[in-house]
Amino acid sequence: MKRYWVPALERADQILTLIAYEPARNRLIDLSKQLGINKSSMFTLLNTMESLGWIVKEKDDTYSLGSSFGALGAAYFRQFNLLKFFHVEAPASTHRVGETIQFAVLEGRDIIYLAKEESPAPIRVAADPGMRFPAHATSLGKALLTQYSYEQLKQLFPEPLLEAKTPHTITQLDQLWLQLQQTYEQGYAIDEQEAVSGFFCIAAPILNHRNEIIAAVSFTMMEAAWLDKFELAKEEIVSLARRLSQRAGAMIL
Template identity: 65%
Template sequence: MQKYWVPALERANAILALLAAEPSDLRLIDLSNRLGINKSSMYSLLNTMETLGWVVKGKGDTYSLGPALGSLSAAFFRQFHLLQSFHEEAASSAKRVGETIQLAVLNGRHVLYLAKEETAAPVRVVSDPGMRFPAHATSLGKALLTQFDYDSLRELYHDQEFEAMTPYTVTDLEQLWEQVKQSKINGYACDLQEAVAGFYCIAAPVYNHSDRILAAVSFTMMETAWQEKFDLARDEIVDLARRLSQRAGHTRT
């Protein structure tokens, strides 16, 4: 809830996000100007974050992410052995369909890509592990958003303008909710050129032992492949999500 919001943490998060995107490029004054935080406050934030190991200051007094975040990231990935399970299970699915599979989690209103299993498909998917993308524009995001009811979804996007990544991207909450509702019914979600023009995706959610969505997996392909392989890709991505859910301790069907 907004009344319990801690502005200093929000500013620290903005600093980390910017440093993740532009490591070793930005000085204190650059961060201050880019984020609209005055220099004295920025100095205090960076000094604290540097002491905690969240950031490090390098040559030219530029900043990058620190080792403490690496430890936290490693701990996050160890939680469910999800990456290992993904690579063990996804290889056979990618081979059967002949298209790239991606794994992602929900990070606020974005998807955070964790891993991908590529094939010899002629077009390479450019989203790499560690990248973020607006959830409303992706099949992965919509599969992950099926954990929300309407009120929770509205709260998540209460102050959000829906960025149109392509002419096909959903542009308001009601459109998104209709797609999320249909994805709940289907057990999978689609992205029809909504994230990147020319690309089609289909995703399914992965559940943990307590029947909560912890991640999602997707196929990405071009239009011709989508028309030829939709049924195969749909069945395969749903089955892959089921296998990963079982490995995470999920027992409901």
């Protein structure tokens, strides 16, 4: 049993996740059955969440997310002041290279995508703001993880093997460590089909005025574009990261 735990919050989280995944689809009895929660418990949970604005009950008795998540979601993204500047600076870089740019921060050992500037390229990875992904398997994550020492890395990844997202994903911690050192020296990180088969990414870290890594940006593209535009993408992503770092440096946090 988990220590210092509030089971009602865990249940609410499960309910919200299901409703977020399928809004206007599930009634009380559906949620009760799918989550294995007694329907009288479900009744009081839904009643409370509805009163708090976390969910709304549709006309057909199904539930959708409520405006509290509009407000909390907006507040969450507002925590990252740099996003405004990203939206100002990124379009020029996307236009210059012709590929999608992602912006992410580190949370634990995952990256959280916070924003993206999409290019007209026909195919793109479904990484939307708010989504998370294992850091070690992405160029964004490698750029962000360079802030840790080897000891800190071992604490973050205590398991013997790292999770493989594709056959190309690094699974040995020492391998990751070597790549992080290389990333640090050269100022950018790459992942070649480590996160998603068929996709290649190059990322650069954004630093604040104390030289702390606070976020990262990356280009994502397919192999043909990768072979054709690697040098251009490298220059542009480093340049974009530098411009954003200058913006971050000017900010009073």
